[in-house]
Structures are given as C-alpha cells and as structure tokens.
Amino acid sequence: xxxxxxxxxxxxxxxxxxxxPSLSSTVNYTDPTLEPVVTENSVIRQKIIDSQFxxxxxxxxxxxxxxxxxxxxRTWDGWLCWDDTPAGRITAQNCxxxxxxxxxxxxxxxxxxxxxxxxxxxxxxxTWSNYTLCNSFTSEKLKMAFILYYMAIVGxxxxxxxxxxxxxxxxxxxxxxxxxxxxxxNLFFSYVLNSMFTIAHLIAVVPNPGLVKRDPVSCKVLQFxxxxxxxxxxxxxxxxxxxxxxxIVVAVFAEEQRLHWYYLLGxxxxxxxxxxxxxxxxxxxxxxxxxxxxxHLLYIVHGPVMAALLVNFFFLLNIVRxxxxxxxxxxxxxxxxxxxxxRATLILVPLLGIQFVIIPxxxxxxxxxxxxxxxxHILMHYQGLLVATxxxxxxxxxxxxxxxxxxxxxxxxxxxxxxHCSTRSTSYTATSITEVPVYLYHHDSNNEQLxxxxxxxxxxxxxxxxxxxx
Amino acid sequence: xxxxxxxxxxxxADYGWMIRHYCLKQFQLSMxxxxxxxxxxxxxxxxxxxxxxxxxxxxxxxxxxxxPNRLVDEFFVAVxxxxxxxxxxxxxxLHDPPNSILCPFILxxxxxxxxxxxxxxxxxxxxxxxx
Numbered sequence: 001x002x003x004x005x006x007x008x009x010x011x012x013x014x015x016x017x018x019x020x021p022s023l024s025s026t027v028n029y030t031d032p033t034l035e036p037v038v039t040e041n042s043v044i045r046q047k048i049i050d051s052q053f054x055x056x057x058x059x060x061x062x063x064x065x066x067x068x069x070x071x072x073x074r075t076w077d078g079w080l081c082w083d084d085t086p087a088g089r090i091t092a093q094n095c096x097x098x099x100x101x102x103x104x105x106x107x108x109x110x111x112x113x114x115x116x117x118x119x120x121x122x123x124x125x126x127t128w129s130n131y132t133l134c135n136s137f138t139s140e141k142l143k144m145a146f147i148l149y150y151m152a153i154v155g156x157x158x159x160x161x162x163x164x165x166x167x168x169x170x171x172x173x174x175x176x177x178x179x180x181x182x183x184x185x186n187l188f189f190s191y192v193l194n195s196m197f198t199i200a201h202l203i204a205v206v207p208n209p210g211l212v213k214r215d216p217v218s219c220k221v222l223q224f225x226x227x228x229x230x231x232x233x234x235x236x237x238x239x240x241x242x243x244x245x246x247x248i249v250v251a252v253f254a255e256e257q258r259l260h261w262y263y264l265l266g267x268x269x270x271x272x273x274x275x276x277x278x279x280x281x282x283x284x285x286x287x288x289x290x291x292x293x294x295x296h297l298l299y300i301v302h303g304p305v306m307a308a309l310l311v312n313f314f315f316l317l318n319i320v321r322x323x324x325x326x327x328x329x330x331x332x333x334x335x336x337x338x339x340x341x342x343r344a345t346l347i348l349v350p351l352l353g354i355q356f357v358i359i360p361x362x363x364x365x366x367x368x369x370x371x372x373x374x375x376x377h378i379l380m381h382y383q384g385l386l387v388a389t390x391x392x393x394x395x396x397x398x399x400x401x402x403x404x405x406x407x408x409x410x411x412x413x414x415x416x417x418x419x420h421c422s423t424r425s426t427s428y429t430a431t432s433i434t435e436v437p438v439y440l441y442h443h444d445s446n447n448e449q450l451x452x453x454x455x456x457x458x459x460x461x462x463x464x465x466x467x468x469x470x
Numbered sequence: 471x472x473x474x475x476x477x478x479x480x481x482x483a484d485y486g487w488m489i490r491h492y493c494l495k496q497f498q499l500s501m502x503x504x505x506x507x508x509x510x511x512x513x514x515x516x517x518x519x520x521x522x523x524x525x526x527x528x529x530x531x532x533x534x535x536x537x538p539n540r541l542v543d544e545f546f547v548a549v550x551x552x553x554x555x556x557x558x559x560x561x562x563x564l565h566d567p568p569n570s571i572l573c574p575f576i577l578x579x580x581x582x583x584x585x586x587x588x589x590x591x592x593x594x595x596x597x598x599x600x601x
Contacts, residue, residue, distance in 0.1 A: 049520045053512070056546045057554065076546070078538050126536035238587065246594045261590045269586050273579040280575050284567040296566050299576045304583040311587050 044098050048079065051096065055081035070116035077110070077129045085112040095134035102134040103141060109133075137366075148373060152381045153202055156195040159384025163188045163195075166392035173401045179256060180341070183243055184391050186266055187236040191384040194229035198381075201226055205289060212288045219289040224278045227301045231270025233383075234305045237352060239266045240345055241312040248338050249322045273301045302356070309353040316346050344390050351386065355379045480535035488533070489545055493525035501553060510557035522549070 055076045062083070065071050070087035079098065085091045092109040095102050110129040111119035121128035167188050170181055205211060205219050212219070239262040246257060277300040285295045323339050355376060363369050392398055500518040501509060508514045526545065530537035566572055 045520070046516070049516065049523060052523065052546075053516075053519060056543075056550045057557075059543070060547055060550045060555075073540070073543070075540070075543050076538055124536070127539070239590075242587070242591055242594065246591065250591075250595045257594050261593045265586060265590045269583070272582060276575065276579055280567075284571070285565075296572055297575065300579055303576050303580045307580045307583045308587070311584070 047096075047098050051079070051081070052076055070114070072112035072116055072118050075118065075127070077127065079131070080108060080129065082110050082118075082129070085110070087112055087116045088114045095131065099135070101138045102131075103138060106133045106137075144370065144373070148377050149202070149206075151374075151377055153199060155378070155381030156199050156202075156384070159382060159388070160192055160195045160199075162385045162388040162393075163192045166388040167192075169392060169398060169402070173398075173405070176397055176401055179259060180240075180243065182259065183236070183240050183262065186263070187233075187240065187391075188384075188388065190229060190232040190236050190266070191387055194226075194233050195384050197222065197226045197229050205291070212291060215288040220278075220282075223290040224274055227277055228270050228274035231273055231301060231305060232267060234308045234352070235270050236266040237345075237349060238308040238312045241315045241349065244338075244342055244345060245315040245319055248319050248342070273304045277301050306353075306356050309349065309356065312349050313353065316342065316349060320346065340396070344395070348387060348390055351379070352383060480530075480533055480539075482535075482541055485529065485533050485535050486541050486545075488529050489526050489541070493522055493529065494545075494549070496525065497522045497549070509553050 058081060059074050059076070062074070065084040067086065072082075072085045072087065074084045075082050079096050080093060082091060082093075090109050090111045092107040095104055095106045095108045097104040108129060108131045113119055118127045120126060167185060170176060170185050170188075201222060205222065242265075243257065243262065277297060280297050280300060281290050281295075285292070285297055319342050320339075323342065359376070362372055497518060500521070501515070504514050504518065526542055527537045530539070530542075567575075
C-alpha cells in the first residue's frame with residue numbers, strides 16, 4: 001500500500017547515500033556476461049556467502065519438483081537462488097542489494113529453455129542470469145531520488161509555514177472563533193507536529209546509515225511519534241466530519257456541543273494503534289530504527305487511518321444527502337450555508353484518502369511511473385499546505401476578516417498622517433462599525449441569539465455569504 | 471596439488487574429483503576442529519564455509535570452468551546434507567509473524583477505531599439533549 005511507493009523512495013535514498021563515497025562498482029559490467037566473481041570487498045562477500053548458505057539450505061530442504069514435464073533444476077548462480085522452473089519459462093526475482101549500484105526494487109530474471117536447461121549466454125556458453133536491469137537506470141534514479149527527497153522537505157516546510165500563518169490568523173481574529181474553528185486549530189496543530197517529525201526523520205535518520213546501523217532507542221521513539229502524529233492527522237479530520245454530521249444531521253442547528261470527546265478521539269486515541277505497532281514491531285520485526293516498510297505490521301497504524309477516512313467519507317455523503325433532500329425544502333438558506341461549510345471538508349477527505357487507494361497500482365511504464373511518483377509525493381508531503389489553503393485561506397469568513405483588518409490599517413495609516421488629536425474619535429467609530437457585520441456573518445455558535453429573528457437574518461446572512469466561499 | 475589443463479573445455483569429472491579431494495578435505499578438517507556441537511552456529515562456521523567456497527571457485531578458474539556450475543550445486547547440497555542437516559533454517563532475515571498473530575494485531579485497532587467513532591457520535595448526540 002503506502003509502503004510500496006514509500007519503500008521505493010526510502011530504498012533509493014539509502015542506496016544513493018551509500019553510493020556517494022565510491023561510484024566504482026566491483027562488478028565489471030562492460031563485460032556482457034555480467035557474472036559473479038569472487039570479490040575482494042569482505043562486507044559484500046559476507047553477504048554473498050550468507051545468501052549462498054541460505055540458498056543451499058533451501059535447496060536441500062525444499063521438496064523435489066512434482067509437476068510433469070521438463071524443468072530446470074534449482075541452482076545457485078553466485079548471487080541469487082533460483083527454484084525449480086518449468087521449461088520454457090522466464091522466472092524473476094528482486095535484484096540483490098550487495099552492490100551500491102544495484103537497485104533492489106528492480107528485477108533480475110533467468111530463462112529456462114524448452115529442453116530443461118538454464119539459458120546459456122551465447123558468447124561465453126555459460127549459464128547466465130539477467131542482472132542488467134539491476135544497475136542500468138541507476139543514475140537517472142539517483143537524480144530522481146534526490147529530487148523527490150528535496151521535494152518532500154520543501155513540501156513539509158511549506159506546510160509548516162502556511163499552517164503557522166493560518167493558526168496565527170485564527171488566534172488573532174477572535175471574532176472568527178467558534179467550535180468549528182477550534183477543531184481546525186487542533187487539526188492544523190497536528191499537521192504542524194507531523195511535518196516537524198517527518199522533517200526530523202528525513203534529515204537526521206534517512207541520510208545517516210551510521211545512525212541506522214547503531215540503532216539507538218531515540219530513532220525508534222522518533223518513529224513511534226511519527227506514527228502517532230500520522231494517526232492524529234487523520235483522526236482530527238474524522239472529528240471535523242463527526243462535528244459537521246452532528247451539527248447538521250443529528251441535531252439540526254442545535255447549540256454548542258461538548259468538545260471533550262473530540263479531543264479524546266483526536267489526540268488520545270491515536271496512541272492506541274501507535275503503541276500496538278511499537279509493541280508488535282519490537283517483538284516480531286525489530287529492524288534497525290524500524291525503518292523497513294516491507295512489513296504488514298504497518299497496517300496496524302494504516303488500517304485504522306483508512307477506516308477513519310472511510311467512515312468520514314460516508315458521514316460527509318450522508319450530510320450532503322440530508323442537505324440536498326430534506327433541508328432544501330424547509331430551510332433553504334441554512335442549507336446553502338452549511339453546504340458551503342461542508343464543501344471544504346468534502347473536497348479534502350477524498351484528496352487525503354486517494355493516496356491510500358491508488359498506491360497499489362504503480363504503473364510499470366517508466367515515464368508513467370515517474371509521474372505517479374511525483375503525484376504521490378505531492379499528495380503525501382504537501383497535505384498541510386492543502387489543508388491550510390482550503391480551510392483557512394479560501395474561507396470566506398477569514399478573507400472577510402483579513403480585508404476588514406487591512407482597510408482598518410489603511411484608514412489608520414491615512415489618519416496618522418493628519419493631526420493626532422482630531423483622529424481619535426473617528427478611529428473608534430471606524431472599529432465599531434467594522435465589528436457589527438462580523439457578528440452577523442458568524443452563524444455557527446451564535447444561533448441562540450439569532451433565534452428570534454431567525455428566518456430573515458439568515459436570509460441576510462445567506463445573501464452576504466453568497467459572494468464568499470467556505 | 472593442482473595441475474593445469476591446457477585444453478579449453480572444462481573437464482567435469484576432473485573438477486568433481488578435485489573439489490572433493492582437495493577442498494572438501496580441508497573443510498572436513500576445519501569442521502572437526504570446530505566440533506560437531508557448534509556446526510549449527512553460523513558465526514563459527516562462516517569462515518570455513520567461505521574458504522570452501524573460495525576453494526571451489528579457484529579450482530574452477532584453474533580448470534577453466536565457469537563458477538558456479540551444476541557440480542558445485544551438487545557438491546554443496548551434499549555438504550549441507552552432511553553437516554547442516556539438523557540446523558534450524560537460518561532465520562536471520564526479518565519476517566512477519568504468522569497470519570494467526572498478524573491478523574488480530576491489525577483487526578483489533580480497526581475495530582477499536584470504529585467503536586470509538588461510534589462512541590463519539592453517540593456522546594455528541596447525547597450532549598445535545600442535555601444542553
């Protein structure tokens with residue numbers, strides 16, 4: 001799932017870092033036969049001997065070939081282990097990671113011909129496996145891995161900046177604050193923390209194979225918090241959806257809800273999957289720094305996240321259904337208002353969820369695969385920017401508040417150029433005039449005050465908010 | 471004792487004989503030295519095993535055979551049968567736990583998530599009635 005693209009990305013980063021010190025490989029690949037020779041480098045040799053031992057063990061213990069017809073015998077070709085293969089078939093497996101310029105996500109293949117013998121290279125007449133794909137695209141992949149790496153860091157930095165600006169706007173303009181904005185603030189805060197942990201991970205852990213080899217407890221703790229913040233992000237989106245659902249469908253236009261349960265779901269509950277993942281990882285798949293994405297244990301965190309996205313999506317569909325069918329007849333104005341509020345969330349939830357849906361289908365074609373990688377990286381790492389833009393910068397109320405503040409500053413600046421004494425009273429009236437429309441625009445939590453004159457005021461509000469977007 | 475063959479073709483019979491009477495003898499002596507109790511300890515035997523591999527590769531080079539080949543496969547399978555038969559399969563590579571353990575680990579958080587969501591929806595619905 002998410003791990004495939006993430007694993008490609010991480011593996012590329014790791015092997016590009018390893019490759020930087022010495023670009024020369026121990027394999028002579030100008031030789032078309034590209035065959036294993038006993039290498040001098042002892043670390044690489046250790047790995048190969050290790051694999052050889054495992055291969056012969058496997059060859060020994062695996063049951064003999066039972067199917068009918070010709071087949072090629074299981075063999076060790078010097079780098080990889082090949083099982084019994086029926087005649088006339090090409091078998092493939094992932095390239096080994098012995099050499100810095102071998103990409104373990106590429107495939108090595110071996111052809112068993114119709115006579116039941118392994119393919120021999122025509123030039124040397126020796127049994128030959130095709131490892132050419134393993135190191136043929138390395139330089140382009142390195143370049144792209146670098147680009148994606150820096151793109152990820154820039155994405156998270158931009159996200160943090162825009163989210164902090166949005167938080168500043170929400171905290172500064174007290175007139176904007178209502179329960180929905182409180183939920184937005186918590187959501188933005190969790191995105192900020194998530195981006196910070198991701199940047200820490202990308203800068204401190206990923207390019208640092210020495211640290212990964214030492215495997216201190218701190219990098220596992222970092223990974224734990226990373227998974228926790230990922231859960232927080234998606235569970236706060238779920239809280240937004242539940243809040244809107246309760247507001248619109250369950251208890252229509254009612255008074256303030258108690259937010260304790262939302263805080264519990266958003267900040268407290270993600271500890272549960274993160275802790276279970278940490279415990280399972282420590283017990284069953286305790287690799288260095290828990291960096292490997294080749295394990296199904298990651299679903300312990302990603303499963304609840306996907307469940308939350310799915311539930312959220314159904315809630316939002318239900319809200320739209322209610323708004324379109326039931327409320328349109330009776331409360332058209334409110335229906336429009338709420339539709340605008342829901343629209344933002346309805347755009348965001350599929351955008352956040354789509355990365356989980358399309359992950360398994362990375363195209364085989366190189367160009368399409370590259371485009372896919374770029375799109376996935378943008379979806380994954382620029383989420384904070386997207387959330388801040390849709391929930392804050394494109395919000396009509398926020399834009400209105402900013403515009404009023406701007407005109408206020410402009411008039412204050414203009415008045416300061418004239419004499420001091422005469423400007424005081426006029427600036428007070430200017431501020432009091434600008435406060436009143438804000439009160440009217442602000443429909444979420446002040447409904448109880450508007451109850452008496454509900455219908456005509458909401459028409460007014462709907463008209464005013466007609467030119468703005470949610 | 472190694473002799474050079476001027477013919478370019480690889481004489482399989484000679485190769486087989488040589489690795490059995492030269493490389494294997496060395497290996498047997500080393501393994502006796504390590505002691506049968508420790509044959510399954512990979513850290514102890516890795517050096518000797520590596521030398522055996524090297525030896526077969528060197529003789530292949532001398533006899534102008536390519537390495538590895540079918541004889542090497544058969545040779546090593548026999549060596550494994552004799553020396554490493556009772557060892558547990560070196561599971562040093564990390565792998566996921568079996569499905570009977572993995573599935574509860576994954577399903578439990580998902581179920582708890584759904585329960586928690588239902589709880590929050592129910593409580594926020596109830597708080598309307600109270601307030």
